[in-house]
Amino acid sequence: MSIHVEHISKSFGEAAALDDVSLEVESGSLTALLGPSGGGKSTLLRVIAGLDTPDSGIVRIEGEDLTGTPARERGVGFCFQHYAPFRHLTVRRNVAFGLEVRRRPKAEIRSKVDELLELVGLSHLGERYPSQLSGGQRQRMALARALAIEPRVLLLDEPFGALDAQVRGQLRQWLRDLHDTLHVTTVLVTHDQEEAMEVADRLAVINHGRLEQVGSPTELYDRPANEFVLTFLGPATRLGGRWVRPHDLAVHQAGDAPAPPGARQGAVTRITHLGFEVKVDVELDDGASCWVQLSRGTATDLGLEPGQRVWVASVESPEPVEPSDPSDAAEPTRSTLLHA
Amino acid sequence: MKDVKENRWRLPLRFGVLGYLALLVVLPVGTVFYRAFQHGLGAAWDAFTTPDALHALWLTLLVGAIAVLLNTVFGVGVSLILARHRFPGAWLLDALVDIPLALSPVVIGLALVLVYGHTGWLGNWLAGHGITVIFSVPGIVMASMAVSLPYVVREVLPVLQEIGTEQEQAARTLGAKPFTIFRRITLPNIRRGLVYGVTLTTARVLGEFGAVAIVSGAIAGKTQTYTLFIANSIDNLDPQSAYAGAVLLCLAALLVLTVLTLSDRGREAWHRKAPA
Numbered sequence: 001m002s003i004h005v006e007h008i009s010k011s012f013g014e015a016a017a018l019d020d021v022s023l024e025v026e027s028g029s030l031t032a033l034l035g036p037s038g039g040g041k042s043t044l045l046r047v048i049a050g051l052d053t054p055d056s057g058i059v060r061i062e063g064e065d066l067t068g069t070p071a072r073e074r075g076v077g078f079c080f081q082h083y084a085p086f087r088h089l090t091v092r093r094n095v096a097f098g099l100e101v102r103r104r105p106k107a108e109i110r111s112k113v114d115e116l117l118e119l120v121g122l123s124h125l126g127e128r129y130p131s132q133l134s135g136g137q138r139q140r141m142a143l144a145r146a147l148a149i150e151p152r153v154l155l156l157d158e159p160f161g162a163l164d165a166q167v168r169g170q171l172r173q174w175l176r177d178l179h180d181t182l183h184v185t186t187v188l189v190t191h192d193q194e195e196a197m198e199v200a201d202r203l204a205v206i207n208h209g210r211l212e213q214v215g216s217p218t219e220l221y222d223r224p225a226n227e228f229v230l231t232f233l234g235p236a237t238r239l240g241g242r243w244v245r246p247h248d249l250a251v252h253q254a255g256d257a258p259a260p261p262g263a264r265q266g267a268v269t270r271i272t273h274l275g276f277e278v279k280v281d282v283e284l285d286d287g288a289s290c291w292v293q294l295s296r297g298t299a300t301d302l303g304l305e306p307g308q309r310v311w312v313a314s315v316e317s318p319e320p321v322e323p324s325d326p327s328d329a330a331e332p333t334r335s336t337l338l339h340a
Numbered sequence: 341m342k343d344v345k346e347n348r349w350r351l352p353l354r355f356g357v358l359g360y361l362a363l364l365v366v367l368p369v370g371t372v373f374y375r376a377f378q379h380g381l382g383a384a385w386d387a388f389t390t391p392d393a394l395h396a397l398w399l400t401l402l403v404g405a406i407a408v409l410l411n412t413v414f415g416v417g418v419s420l421i422l423a424r425h426r427f428p429g430a431w432l433l434d435a436l437v438d439i440p441l442a443l444s445p446v447v448i449g450l451a452l453v454l455v456y457g458h459t460g461w462l463g464n465w466l467a468g469h470g471i472t473v474i475f476s477v478p479g480i481v482m483a484s485m486a487v488s489l490p491y492v493v494r495e496v497l498p499v500l501q502e503i504g505t506e507q508e509q510a511a512r513t514l515g516a517k518p519f520t521i522f523r524r525i526t527l528p529n530i531r532r533g534l535v536y537g538v539t540l541t542t543a544r545v546l547g548e549f550g551a552v553a554i555v556s557g558a559i560a561g562k563t564q565t566y567t568l569f570i571a572n573s574i575d576n577l578d579p580q581s582a583y584a585g586a587v588l589l590c591l592a593a594l595l596v597l598t599v600l601t602l603s604d605r606g607r608e609a610w611h612r613k614a615p616a
Contacts, residue, residue, distance in 0.1 A: 051509055071512045078513040084506035088528040098514035
């Protein structure tokens, strides 16, 4: 079911958490609200769920204006970052909760809970308490609990935030598969751009309470609307005053060949080997510095060493982004440097 | 790693502590038990079952039931307000709840008499409507409630703050109404703290003397609670009744301690298995 958020603003005291945000989430899609911590994305999710009330604006689900509807009547499945398990209830009773408060017949509840536990792979753990589960199992229990009420939309707040890296990877794939099975409209909040790009069909980048850009992962990566989106979505460096992706840069030893058009000269300051990826820092003659991302093979062929004179040139740069206020740019993301 | 010096002091320290407890608690309480049963079980039973003793017992149980029930409801309510809402003056409410912990019960009793006594401004109005508070059961209940006010709040509030609101929010999104959330989510989560608080409240109410002595008038067979009955028996040179009464209160204390110990263990186990 589609979600329409129209001109939502919300502030906590002085601080504006959401500033005139409008967003459309297509029915059956998996959308990630992506942005740095404190940017307002969780608030937007809570506003959609009815857990927070916006100061102004409208929330519609499948066209129906739900702005004034209490959370319990919205038919929204919500998973909290720390899962909010009912600690005193078994896994089964946790999952059954939404059906029990709806006073569904016992037999129906039993079969529905069986079905959901099967779906999330917890059938054998139904009589356990949440404290006896691992983080990933708790997460899946929370999902089953949210799905039990057959929600119109599923909202996940930092679904993988509290898990260790390995489990996180597995659960991402699992969630993607689950979504492809159920096709329930899903919105998830994350601050991890890699996670968002891997799991979601569409990304909505939110920063300082404002919606920066919405689109498919490829669109946003290749055609970022502004410097913030560019720097937040992937590695970025500057060459000749323009932002480029470091893997879109080529390095040549100075003197090997005539300098390609637009190339800049400089000296290699550092070479960092990160597995398959090699990061080359270059101090340019104009005083700026940039870095280039190479594959290990390319780096070996070039035979680069610190101190060497090199040309750096842009290989292809679909639509380079003109720098705006430098403070707007996200820090070149460390996670992308390390993920290779 | 224990050094030699610590070992040398360990034994004297143990005897010191044990001796201290023996002189202050074990010996006196033991003597009360000895005296109570000195002339045999029959004599003790007779002392238990005099009309005044039975009436005092009944009154104490009645007052206790009302005071504990009301303070439980009030305590949970105040805890919910303090834990879940931010409002100006919250700190004042928080501090006011603690007053009975710091203030002498005699002062609380006196203050109640000033307000609700026949010459007090509220008492006068109530008397005009045929309601007597002071020297009557309502006054005893009020005094008991006043002195035992903080216990439920002090046990339940930290638990509420610790569990946070996420479970309640999750229940909301799953379609539960506020009272359902309270009954099915909040209450089970605070249950252990609540048991602890209610038990402490009960102990305080059963043992209260000062405040009740002032507001009740201690009329035998009418407004005499169990502690007042014991004190009165001593004054009336009827030590056998006093000993018998004291033994009953000791047994009540034992029951209280048992409940507290069990609930403490439960709480530890609860914390051990609580998700990180």
